[in-house]
Amino acid sequence: MKTSLDCIPCFTRQALDAARMVSDSPAVHEEIVRRVMSMAARMDFSQPPPVVGQKIHRIIRVLTGVDDPYRQVKDRFNRFALELYPGMKRRIACSADRFETAVRLAIAGNVIDLGLKSEVSEAEVERAIEEALAAPLPTESIVGLRESIAQADDILYIADNAGEIVFDRLLIEELLPKRVTVAVRGHAVLNDATRADAEAAGLLDMVEVIDTDSDAPGTVLTDCSDEFLERFARADLVLAKGQGNYETLSDADAEVFFLLKAKCEVIAEDIGCEPGSVVVRRNRGRERAASNVTE
Amino acid sequence: MKTSLDCIPCFTRQALDAARMVSDSPAVHEEIVRRVMSMAARMDFSQPPPVVGQKIHRIIRVLTGVDDPYRQVKDRFNRFALELYPGMKRRIACSADRFETAVRLAIAGNVIDLGLKSEVSEAEVERAIEEALAAPLPTESIVGLRESIAQADDILYIADNAGEIVFDRLLIEELLPKRVTVAVRGHAVLNDATRADAEAAGLLDMVEVIDTDSDAPGTVLTDCSDEFLERFARADLVLAKGQGNYETLSDADAEVFFLLKAKCEVIAEDIGCEPGSVVVRRNRGRERAASNVTE
Numbered sequence: 213m214k215t216s217l218d219c220i221p222c223f224t225r226q227a228l229d230a231a232r233m234v235s236d237s238p239a240v241h242e243e244i245v246r247r248v249m250s251m252a253a254r255m256d257f258s259q260p261p262p263v264v265g266q267k268i269h270r271i272i273r274v275l276t277g278v279d280d281p282y283r284q285v286k287d288r289f290n291r292f293a294l295e296l297y298p299g300m301k302r303r304i305a306c307s308a309d310r311f312e313t314a315v316r317l318a319i320a321g322n323v324i325d326l327g328l329k330s331e332v333s334e335a336e337v338e339r340a341i342e343e344a345l346a347a348p349l350p351t352e353s354i355v356g357l358r359e360s361i362a363q364a365d366d367i368l369y370i371a372d373n374a375g376e377i378v379f380d381r382l383l384i385e386e387l388l389p390k391r392v393t394v395a396v397r398g399h400a401v402l403n404d405a406t407r408a409d410a411e412a413a414g415l416l417d418m419v420e421v422i423d424t425d426s427d428a429p430g431t432v433l434t435d436c437s438d439e440f441l442e443r444f445a446r447a448d449l450v451l452a453k454g455q456g457n458y459e460t461l462s463d464a465d466a467e468v469f470f471l472l473k474a475k476c477e478v479i480a481e482d483i484g485c486e487p488g489s490v491v492v493r494r495n496r497g498r499e500r501a502a503s504n505v506t507e
Numbered sequence: 508m509k510t511s512l513d514c515i516p517c518f519t520r521q522a523l524d525a526a527r528m529v530s531d532s533p534a535v536h537e538e539i540v541r542r543v544m545s546m547a548a549r550m551d552f553s554q555p556p557p558v559v560g561q562k563i564h565r566i567i568r569v570l571t572g573v574d575d576p577y578r579q580v581k582d583r584f585n586r587f588a589l590e591l592y593p594g595m596k597r598r599i600a601c602s603a604d605r606f607e608t609a610v611r612l613a614i615a616g617n618v619i620d621l622g623l624k625s626e627v628s629e630a631e632v633e634r635a636i637e638e639a640l641a642a643p644l645p646t647e648s649i650v651g652l653r654e655s656i657a658q659a660d661d662i663l664y665i666a667d668n669a670g671e672i673v674f675d676r677l678l679i680e681e682l683l684p685k686r687v688t689v690a691v692r693g694h695a696v697l698n699d700a701t702r703a704d705a706e707a708a709g710l711l712d713m714v715e716v717i718d719t720d721s722d723a724p725g726t727v728l729t730d731c732s733d734e735f736l737e738r739f740a741r742a743d744l745v746l747a748k749g750q751g752n753y754e755t756l757s758d759a760d761a762e763v764f765f766l767l768k769a770k771c772e773v774i775a776e777d778i779g780c781e782p783g784s785v786v787v788r789r790n791r792g793r794e795r796a797a798s799n800v801t802e
Binding site: 217218220221222224225228241242245246247249250252253254304 | 512513515516517519520523533536537540541542544545547548549552
């Protein structure tokens with residue numbers, strides 16, 4: 213998916229957010245915003261938004277010398293999600309359809325995304341849980357996902373954000389973890405999950421965790437390691453969480469199920485849904501152009 | 508008031524809004540956004556936001572050859588406000604305090620500002636009227652304004668936006684129009700009111716209408732004509748509507764009453780109020796540093 217001009221105001225805000233996390237100096241904030249605008253003025257809009265995000269957050273790291281501006285925020289969301297975890301686990305256990313409840317909760321966790329807005333409150337996360345559990349979701353989409361999972365021996369689950377990855381654990385636990393590999397970002401960028409967050413979520417003892425070896429806030433295949441690409445190609449099924457993974461993989465020649473909340477108008481329009489929707493979307497790879505299914 | 512880094516995302520969105528109003532070509536939209544970002548990357552943030560807005564909208568006019576991108580939008584808001592006018596006039600006539608009701612309605616009209624967001628619906632305008640009539644507004648601020656008006660022989664009323672200028676007419680009619688001069692922008696910029704909008708609002712037969720001779724979406728004194736500056740200096744009282752006029756005149760050495768809705772966090776913080784507030788604020792000019800009153 214290419215970058216929309218509507219993404220630009222959001223990039224500028226992201227740069228300012230990150231700048232303020234790592235420095236109290238207005239001069240540093242200003243320098244970062246100027247550099248980001250100057251870069252954005254020359255960028256290639258045919259690339260997906262995470263490619264631009266990758267460049268912005270590199271600028272911020274270089275200018276501030278801070279390798280992981282969102283570390284504290286990520287820790288806070290991991291802790292908060294772990295507090296919610298036992299309650300969510302009980303809701304899954306008591307539900308009529310454990311799998312569907314786990315899918316909905318995993319998608320609810322996708323609200324923890326600081327690419328879209330400067331702050332996400334704990335109340336918003338709790339509200340997102342209730343909304344995702346009640347949201348309309350076509351039966352076919354859950355059936356299609358369930359069938360594909362039933363047939364898969366090797367599932368690659370590409371995580372998105374810190375905090376959210378604890379919600380992902382709930383779904384992974386329903387998938388028979390031994391056939392699941394979880395992929396995280398190769399380097400800190402935005403509030404995206406890295407190996408440290410997979411560890412915080414308790415995933416290291418449960419599944420194999422790999423990383424993309426990339427510092428893009430999405431899965432830019434041309435920027436991923438050969439090891440990741442080999443796992444990506446070998447998987448019977450790829451589950452990709454969140455907007456950044458959708459933006460970078462929606463045109464990929466691979467069968468991917470995307471699980472996300474469509475949090476902005478740009479992505480909602482690309483998917484063909486209302487902003488705020490709970491989305492389970494299947495991308496059939498080569499068949500996609502002929503029989504694209506928005507489920 | 509200087510430009511905040513938080514204004515930058517808003518400028519980018521403004522540029523895109525205006526670009527889409529005048530062209531269906533994505534290539535033109537892209538060129539405008541690139542040029543605006545490139546300019547913004549080098550701009551002087553110590554200047555008020557309307558100075559940046561002025562440059563942005565000049566870029567758009569030059570690149571598209573369209574002199575007044577918001578003309579249709581302005582006509583629509585003028586028509587809608589004129590439809591509301593008789594009902595608002597009745598509300599003033601039936602109110603316990605005609606003057607205060609007219610002040611509140613004039614401020615309600617300030618919601619018609621496309622600098623802050625891409626669209627303003629008719630429902631939002633109607634909601635703003637009810638909110639402004641019910642909003643808390645310290646008695647002192649209305650008393651201070653009323654007293655200053657009672658003592659003034661020569662009032663300069665600096666209008667802000669099209670549509671809103673019909674709401675201004677309601678207040679001007681309460682002020683003894685013969686002592687009022689209305690000032691509008693000297694050239695089309697954003698959805699700001701020009702002479703054409705003063706005419707549409709029926710003001711040309713009621714008061715003298717002058718313009719700033721500037722294409723800034725505010726009152727940048729260094730960019731205004733000598734004629735305007737002479738009137739500004741001569742006025743016993745200046746009433747300035749809206750954010751753009753506040754941003755450019757809040758540090759001026761002049762006694763000005765600002766009437767506005769504080770629609771974004773940047774301006775709310777500068778004023779010291781909650782975003783969304785109905786604001787009557789007096790700037791005492793030279794005395795200001797010693798006895799600044801937020802009323």
